[in-house]
Amino acid sequence: MAIYYQHEERIFTLNTDNTTYQIKVDKYGFVLHLYYGKKISGNMDYLLTYYDRGFSGNPADAGDDRTYSMDALPQEYPVMGMGDYRNSAVIIRNADCSECCDLRYVSHEIKEGKYSLKGLPAVYAAEDEAQTLEILLEDPVSKVQVKLLYGVLEKEDIITRSAVITNDGEDRIIVEKAASACLDFISGDYDFISFYGRHAMERNFQRTEIAHGSHTIGSRRGASSHQYNPAVIISGKDTTEDNGSCYGLAFVYSGNFMCEAEKDQYGQTRVIMGLQSDLFHYPLSKDESLIVPETILCYSSQGFGTLSKKYHTCIRKHICRGKYSNKPRPILINSWEAAYFNFNGETIYKLAKDAVELGLDMVVMDDGWFGNREDDNSSLGDWQVNEKKLGCTLGGLIQKINALGIKFGIWIEPEMVSEKSSFYKDHPDWVMKIPKRQPVRGRNQLVLDFSREEVRTHVFKQICDILDQGNVEYIKWDMNRSLADIYSMDKEQGRVTYDYVLGVYDFLEKLTGRYPDILIEGCCGGGGRFDAGMLYYAPQIWCSDNTDALDRIKIQYGTSFFYPVSAVGAHVSASPNHQTGRSISIHTKGVVAMAGTFGYELNPDVLTKEEKEEIKEQIACFKKNEALISTGDYYRLSNPYKDEYAAWMFVSEDANEALLSVVMLKMHGNMTVNYVKLRGLKADAIYKNEETGQCYYGSALMEAGLPMPAELVEYPAYQFRFVRC
Numbered sequence: 001m002a003i004y005y006q007h008e009e010r011i012f013t014l015n016t017d018n019t020t021y022q023i024k025v026d027k028y029g030f031v032l033h034l035y036y037g038k039k040i041s042g043n044m045d046y047l048l049t050y051y052d053r054g055f056s057g058n059p060a061d062a063g064d065d066r067t068y069s070m071d072a073l074p075q076e077y078p079v080m081g082m083g084d085y086r087n088s089a090v091i092i093r094n095a096d097c098s099e100c101c102d103l104r105y106v107s108h109e110i111k112e113g114k115y116s117l118k119g120l121p122a123v124y125a126a127e128d129e130a131q132t133l134e135i136l137l138e139d140p141v142s143k144v145q146v147k148l149l150y151g152v153l154e155k156e157d158i159i160t161r162s163a164v165i166t167n168d169g170e171d172r173i174i175v176e177k178a179a180s181a182c183l184d185f186i187s188g189d190y191d192f193i194s195f196y197g198r199h200a201m202e203r204n205f206q207r208t209e210i211a212h213g214s215h216t217i218g219s220r221r222g223a224s225s226h227q228y229n230p231a232v233i234i235s236g237k238d239t240t241e242d243n244g245s246c247y248g249l250a251f252v253y254s255g256n257f258m259c260e261a262e263k264d265q266y267g268q269t270r271v272i273m274g275l276q277s278d279l280f281h282y283p284l285s286k287d288e289s290l291i292v293p294e295t296i297l298c299y300s301s302q303g304f305g306t307l308s309k310k311y312h313t314c315i316r317k318h319i320c321r322g323k324y325s326n327k328p329r330p331i332l333i334n335s336w337e338a339a340y341f342n343f344n345g346e347t348i349y350k351l352a353k354d355a356v357e358l359g360l361d362m363v364v365m366d367d368g369w370f371g372n373r374e375d376d377n378s379s380l381g382d383w384q385v386n387e388k389k390l391g392c393t394l395g396g397l398i399q400k401i402n403a404l405g406i407k408f409g410i411w412i413e414p415e416m417v418s419e420k421s422s423f424y425k426d427h428p429d430w431v432m433k434i435p436k437r438q439p440v441r442g443r444n445q446l447v448l449d450f451s452r453e454e455v456r457t458h459v460f461k462q463i464c465d466i467l468d469q470g471n472v473e474y475i476k477w478d479m480n481r482s483l484a485d486i487y488s489m490d491k492e493q494g495r496v497t498y499d500y501v502l503g504v505y506d507f508l509e510k511l512t513g514r515y516p517d518i519l520i521e522g523c524c525g526g527g528g529r530f531d532a533g534m535l536y537y538a539p540q541i542w543c544s545d546n547t548d549a550l551d552r553i554k555i556q557y558g559t560s561f562f563y564p565v566s567a568v569g570a571h572v573s574a575s576p577n578h579q580t581g582r583s584i585s586i587h588t589k590g591v592v593a594m595a596g597t598f599g600y601e602l603n604p605d606v607l608t609k610e611e612k613e614e615i616k617e618q619i620a621c622f623k624k625n626e627a628l629i630s631t632g633d634y635y636r637l638s639n640p641y642k643d644e645y646a647a648w649m650f651v652s653e654d655a656n657e658a659l660l661s662v663v664m665l666k667m668h669g670n671m672t673v674n675y676v677k678l679r680g681l682k683a684d685a686i687y688k689n690e691e692t693g694q695c696y697y698g699s700a701l702m703e704a705g706l707p708m709p710a711e712l713v714e715y716p717a718y719q720f721r722f723v724r725c
């Protein structure tokens with residue numbers, strides 16, 4: 001039993017293999033947080049302390065007791081208006097405009113299996129893999145109810161949290177803020193690790209001290225964003241890859257979010273993950289509910305490496321769905337950096353022929369195949385094949401490509417419309433814009449109001465008409481601007497940003513339902529919507545529009561803290577690189593792209609014979625190691641922000657096979673030797689380097705490391721494959 005309840009003490013204990021989470025309903029019906037961390041025994045309510053503190057008010061129930069204050073007690077779901085002046089998990093504006101919600105325990109239920117969330121992605125599990133705890137709270141005055149949901153995946157060390165807010169009263173209320181998780185730490189000093197960035201440079205690692213005050217990250221862009229990823233780590237000051245405490249919070253949502261970390265006046269730390277409160281005022285009339293997207297929590301007492309491993313497994317096995325979630329993905333070549341908009345049917349066919357020669361599995365026709373799309377200023381919304389440009393029908397092209405023995409995939413951007421399009425002429429009122437104002441443009445395109453069903457239904461039909469023209473086996477679903485002009489016709493405002501994301505999910509659910517065999521790769525100008533929500537529909541996401549191997553090392557390093565390698569779209573591209581102008585050998589680029597789904601994004605015509613041979617070898621190498629890479633344990637072996645080299649490795653579950661990848665980042669005269677220390681091997685087992693035949697004890701490779709060659713080239717890369725003797 002993962003969840004048990006002690007009736008007398010009113011304590012809930014949520015146990016996983018290695019962690020414990022404890023909650024108490026106290027004498028007034030407030031739901032207090034007792035503990036989250038390494039597995040422990042016993043009741044932790046002895047940790048609660050009560051002091052008479054100035055300017056920390058006391059609820060009426062406490063009578064003359066001045067030591068009881070919501071301002072100091074650790075809570076599960078703190079509300080605004082009850083004397084807690086820290087960040088709140090929920091803010092309710094009542095009909096009289098007061099902002100107060102007095103949530104008290106009403107009842108609870110413990111169920112087998114993992115709860116699901118209507119219309120939203122969420123961790124899923126078999127009935128015997130998880131348990132659910134539901135705690136119902138209610139404000140006795142407004143009759144606002146909150147159902148706190150906890151999912152416990154014992155074996156995975158995962159606890160999920162969500163909340164359903166329902167208006168059971170007569171008067172209409174507005175939800176001004178709603179989070180799914182709050183973690184209150186009564187003691188300790190912590191660091192806040194977030195992954196910030198920008199277009200073409202996503203998920204940079206940032207570690208800052210949680211000091212007094214509130215540190216907030218989030219998105220107001222309509223998508224989870226390039227700027228901050230909706231996943232953070234709270235760690236001890238000394239936590240490293242291998243040692244120390246850390247907590248992960250990953251939001252399963254692809255839109256506006258907010259994460260706040262705050263150290264309060266008493267040195268306590270509160271972390272909240274939930275919906276962004278800006279641009280959000282969600283109205284609830286009687287009997288209406290708001291489902292707050294889920295947060296996946298995980299705790300590791302063994303550093304970031306173990307935390308990442310737990311998230312990788314959870315996302316691979318309990319978030320990603322569909323035919324490809326656990327299957328090798330096709331190695332593809334994409335037309336974008338090979339031709340941009342400058343192609344016709346022959347170009348794509350030629351790319352396919354080259355792909356066959358090189359040993360690839362699929363060719364993807366990127367942007368430019370529809371309407372009059374010759375650049376990125378027109379035609380979004382006109383999802384009709386430009387047969388004039390292609391010189392053939394889509395069906396004909398796919399047949400020819402399939403006849404070569406490879407698959408075909410296509411790019412789409414369903415959420416967008418260009419003003420220069422027939423679609424916009426016919427439906428100018430289907431875009432997001434505020435009445436009487438000119439909408440903000442981004443990449444010269446406008447955003448369709450996906451919160452409206454009629455808009456989605458129309459676009460869905462257009463996209464199906466395309467997909468039904470031939471054997472399309474892959475879709476790259478793009479989204480190339482941030483939302484602005486948050487307004488929807490025929491709707492109460494304040495719910496639009498949320499309804500937009502649910503609209504996208506609804507579309508994707510229908511699409512995956514109708515085309516279960518099509519692999520979807522998510523994309524948002526690269527990794528602008530790289531989150532667990534999207535991975536529920538698309539098991540891989542184009543990691544970044546930046547394909548420069550050196551930048552990618554950092555981007556993929558940041559991405560790896562939460563997301564498995566099987567989710568990371570990574571390609572080898574041309575030299576000099578189109579985003580940085582840097583020239584890096586095709587070998588190094590291959591080693592870096594192999595820490596992802598692997599593929600190519602270049603014109604094979606301009607490659608030398610040697611480069612083509614190298615590509616063939618890379619493909620053979622990736623195919624040989626595919627299972628190890630996509631399902632093995634992933635280890636970060638260096639910090640590319642500090643170290644002279646970037647190193648990472650994959651180890652099979654039984655530790656019989658390992659693949660070590662190293663890229664030298666900094667070269668100096670009379671180079672000193674770098675020793676890369678491996679991880680995850682069996683200490684007393686002997687491993688053979690497959691290439692040299694040399695044998696080593698696992699303990700030697702892990703404790704003393706492997707010396708790297710000192711070659712006189714820029715950014716050399718190495719792969720070492722070890723097998724257990």
Ligand code: GLA
Nearest residue numbers: 336366367523524525526545
């Ligand atoms: C985005 C994607 C690119 C490419 C272009 C096409 O920027 O991230 O990979 O598909 O759109 O316009």
